[in-house]
Amino acid sequence: MTSPATTLASSTKLSYSDDGAALTFTAGGQQIASYTYNPTDAQYESPRPYFHPLTTLGGDEVTIFRPWDHVWHKGLSLALPNVGNDNFWCGATYTRATEYADLNNNGAMAHKAFSSISDGVAGITAAEELQWSSQDGDPVIAEKRRFNIQLLDVPGARAWALLFETEISNISPAPISIGSPTTEGRENAGYGGLFWRGPRSFTGGQFRSAAGTGTDEFMGSRSEWLAFTGRHDQSCHASTITFVEDSANLGAPNQWFARSSMFACLGSSPFFSEAVLLQAGDPLTYRYAVVISDGEVDQESAELLVGAAKAALGAWV
Template identity: 50%
Template sequence: MSTTTAPAAGTSTTGGPFSWTDDGAAVTVTLDGVQVLTYTYAANDPQEESPRPYFHPVRTRTGDLVSAYRPHDHVWHKGIAWSLPHLGPDNFWGGPSYRRGQDYRWLPNNGAMRHRELGQATDDDGTFRFAHSLQWVTQQGSLVVEEERSFQVVPGTDSSYTLVFDTAMTNVSGEPIHIGSPTTEGRENAGYGGLFWRGPRSFAGGSIIGPGGATGEELRGQRAPWLSFVGQHDETCRFSTLVMVDDPGSEHPEPEWFARSEPFACMGPAPFFSQEVLFEAGTTLHYRYGVVIADGQSDAQRSEALALAARELLAATQGRNGQ
């Protein structure tokens, strides 16, 4: 397996706002002097946590932390990560697996997403871009998925920036795979899986806001183009806002959402929430999302404005993801 790594450090070649460092396993991105995120692309977590890339720490432009890593209640939760609990019989989420009529069980099925090769780590026209390829390997050592993944960091207005996440997964197992969730296995309203964010402890009890001013955990399982979460920080008592948006040009149905405010903060578009997706052998599934990280408290109007700006950004950058 060939592997290349990014330069040890980089600065904008266009006089832009970015600099970054790369230690061969993780790249840390600095925006206007603030380390806004670290992306660990070659994770070495325990097998039972399904090692996979993740974004953590993730900070606002003023430096407030908006992600959690290995919380004691679910140590396999890692900041913001692309995680699938039911890829056929295999678990690429971490932890125990839900099985119909049997509840959660620890099984020898925790796979790993392994970094294979670096594509790029560059700053271009005021945007930071990173791309790499991965291989998804089961706990028994079988290669089932090859993935091309990229992300962008795009400064925004209103004390915000947007993380654009793009993945193209190809089924190389030689067999069709059904992708689902605990809900497709029989657990009601637990359709998590996909791009998943876990917030810091102090965000428990925060506000979930959706389109049209809808609020609360009743948004879990509902379809929407975006969802936002507003939380308050310990120590500083400041507020921060996260808005996750679906690519308006997506070929997939508008996602259902998994979101919780209690007992902890989490959120994510869940494309396999209530219905399995058949992943045919040799085919490629493509998913793309934006995550707005903004300083300050947001009401429904501001959340909607941040979501609209992110969706316009996704539409404008379609095909420029670096893959």
Template identity: 50%
Template structure:
């Protein structure tokens, strides 16, 4: 693919799709209509490499509330903004009337500039009981790498607690389930990525990385049909309060991972406080050795810095 491939986009009032040189690489559903028990919220799916390989899953039969890449919090006080049943200490998973919803309110900005696509929108968070608990401004940016074999999503969420009370944000681990601290920006991979390779900054691989801290983590999977590989890397911004975060990651029985800032310790989200978290997600064609992963991680960090400079300008 030419390094000069243009980024274009189209919107259908519920989602937008971004194209790179005519190849659809990302669709973001910002006004979700999923069932209440799946905690309707914005999500990215499908996600594709510049070679056209799909690297995300939507509503897999084992966890229908998994949606490509989404900002999802399972233990938001007593409420669940992840979807599915809630883990309760001594009771295992329980279906409770606590699945919240993130509602799109308005698009604040959308368009292309200096080779990238940007989108910003306002959301409100509502509990299943009908309480308005969060106002959020979410900002996204998609840009292509100069080499033409990868692209980067910068994801920023600024949540303001408007509930009138402090909220404890945690995970199943803070509720008592060992090494299950998921929650945050979460990626679910396609079915054929089961058995893929989880890789950390020091070259450590495998599910032993779950619960460890690091500035980034990557997953390399292989596709059915074409037998090609793809790489997904997520980098945590140094400005995030829990940086470097603990990571949740699995290769079996399915592929998933993400930074989990509330993995093992509850965080108090004070009434009136605004909590900001920023990440860079790199979607790359092909397999990746440690040298390439280090290069992708450096590019991701630069993308986060570029976004910070733009925000502060």
């Protein structure tokens, strides 16, 4: 354990660089995150900014990019499949009328500008403006996005947090119903939100929440936080990724889209089983903390990480 005078956050320097397509973040000279804000993906994959790779402070990578089974899974990203008539997730869209079908409705989330990037005591914060447009180029949503990279001082842990905030505003001519395949009739397929896909080796890993541990039974569950622990090939290390939802989010605690046996994934899903109407002049805001830590967690260490993440969210204004 580090002493108060030499805590992780005070002894390790965070920095970033920008190459015109991605922001890269380092801790003590080691890359821990990359945020691609100008992607080159095909329209069919609903181009959008994404975080990949994300890496523990120990150097283990906890994201996968464009896996062959779901090429639209790109590290950690905000993605929504049923936004009115548009799809900001990937190729085929699920509706009651068509089930899964290619509807030529794959929109894109386009980066417009970083309004600010600041480096302070509580890490590095980027504020970004984006426009979501339909496949035909019609404006649908204006988004104000912020994210923060900071180190966490938690006894016995090596961890950092990615704080994420999105405010989405309707700029289309009509109200927009935001839902999921489940709101369209497909059971237990309520994906859509801030979504993470883990490495292949994480398949079969373990979820943990305040209610205990398990695997696929966490699909559709509600809790203020949910952690996933997996193991890496080659190093055989364990890593844990923990999602913490801001209690001020609409509908909180919202449902989680959580899988272990098919592949490792976890996502906040505020539109899992009930559609939400986005009206002009009435934006929706959602905030999360995603904690990336070396090693496994037990209930006590998980709750310490969650407590630190909540404190970071509360202080991030």
